[in-house]
Amino acid sequence: MAMYRRRQSGGRRILIVSYHRVVADFTGELQRSLPGLLISQETFGRQLEEAAAAGYEFGSIGDAVDVMAGRKVTKRDLCVITFDDGYRDVYQYAYPLLKRMGVPAIVYLPTAFIGTNRRFNHDRLFHLVRCAKKRRLRPSAVTLPGPALELLKPLLSEEKTPSRALDDFIGEHPAGVLLEVIEALERELGGGPELLPEQGEPMSWDEVRRMARDGFEFGAHTQGHTVLTLEPPEVVEREIVESKRTIEREVDILVRDFAYCNGWYSDEIIRVLAAHGFRSGVTTEDLPNRIGGDPFALKRKVLWENFSIGMLGSYSPVFTGCEFDDCFGVLGMSHPVPGRRPHSFAAGRQLLAPPG
Incomplete structure (x- = not known):
């Protein structure tokens, strides 16, 4: 199946995986948080090991864009680790593990939350x-x-x-x-x-800067974690431009990569990204990335704890390996949700009021 996906993708698999929160106590956190955002530190580490065992080498979003564009050739399939939202527990539990294993990653930040006590x-x-x-x-x-x-x-x-x-x-x-x-x-x-x-506190800017000094990358994820396909053009422009400027000002890096909130995007949003110097946009479409594909519609597999839980209720390396080899996609057992949407922002102009 891996060989089939490799041929179908143009010679190399380019797997981009997405996480949100990495926690110490998954069972305890499950009682009070959205389940699909959670993965334990232990399972996260084992998933990294399974990705390597499945034949992937770890790289950056820039590597993925270059390979897809034909500017770079890799000897092995490529796996890119991404995190959305900038939760503090990523800094606490994922960052030390990634650093120890030498695995690069990018964190997409909704800038109005970073360095605050706000919750999403x-x-x-x-x-x-x-x-x-x-x-x-x-x-x-x-x-x-x-x-x-x-x-x-x-x-x-x-x-x-x-x-x-x-x-x-x-x-x-x-x-x-x-x-x-x-x-x-x-x-x-x-x-x-x-x-x-x-729970769910965001990182501080000092924590972001500390990760950046260790080589980890950061991308924009709007200011207010805003689903842009539901917003008018002026909001789209402001959310994209100001999130990029804020990260560049606070961390002193060049921001070229973007994650669509909810994974939803449109031609209008892509035009704004391209006009302001971005090189990529990642979705949450669980589909293969193909050589020659659109860098502003990069596909990602969103992972959480239960993607590694087998039939007996414990961690399953076989089940995890099947996820990384996309066995369920090849067999037609998964049903990816399309991310490309028409713009629909009329509702944003209406005032809320009780019925009647």
Whole structure:
């Protein structure tokens, strides 16, 4: 299967993998965080070993772009390690391991969060809906805006899991709506510091600089972790340009690589990236990268703990190896979600208000 994928990709496999949070206690963190963002330090290390065993050498995003463009030739297949969002536990648990193993990586930063005590909207919403379920909240259409009811109803009726409901909701509403829903839910739940999740803190700029001095790379991920396909052109431009400028100012590096929030992108977004000196954009499409492919639509395999859990509920090297060799994709057992989307930002111009 690896040989088939290699031929299909034009002679070399270029695997780009994506992580979010690397934690010490996966089981404990699972009780309070979005599961799909988590991987234990132990499993993360074993996945790196499995990638090497599957025939990959580790390289940078720049290496991947050069190989795809034909400017560089590698003797082995290429694996690129990426992290989205700049969570502090990546600095605490992934960075030392990567440094010890000599594995390069790039971290994509939403700059408005780095060096602050803020939490990402997806983490705040996950925490709030858990609080709502725990308190058996029965939301009132009089006090909550329509989108908040849209999020809560399938959760409280148990039609959807919190993770599924949030994925669907975040994919349909711009950042302004998410913030207003967060504020409305906090009011409905009575306010208080316990409504802000303890976990999920971002890195500091000093931590970013320390990683950069050790050779790790950083890319832009908007300012406010914003799904750009849901935003008007002026917001797209500002989120891209200011995130790049902020990293370059704080870390004194050249930023040329970008990660699309939610993995969603459009021709309009790509034009802005190219106009401002970016060389690549990574998606979350679990598809093979091909020689000659578009560097602004790089495919990534998003990994978390359960990608390495076998039928007996423990770590499975065979199962992990199948992921890295894309056995499930070759057999047609995976169903990648397309990332290229039309721009739809009309909702961002509407004011939220309770129905009626």
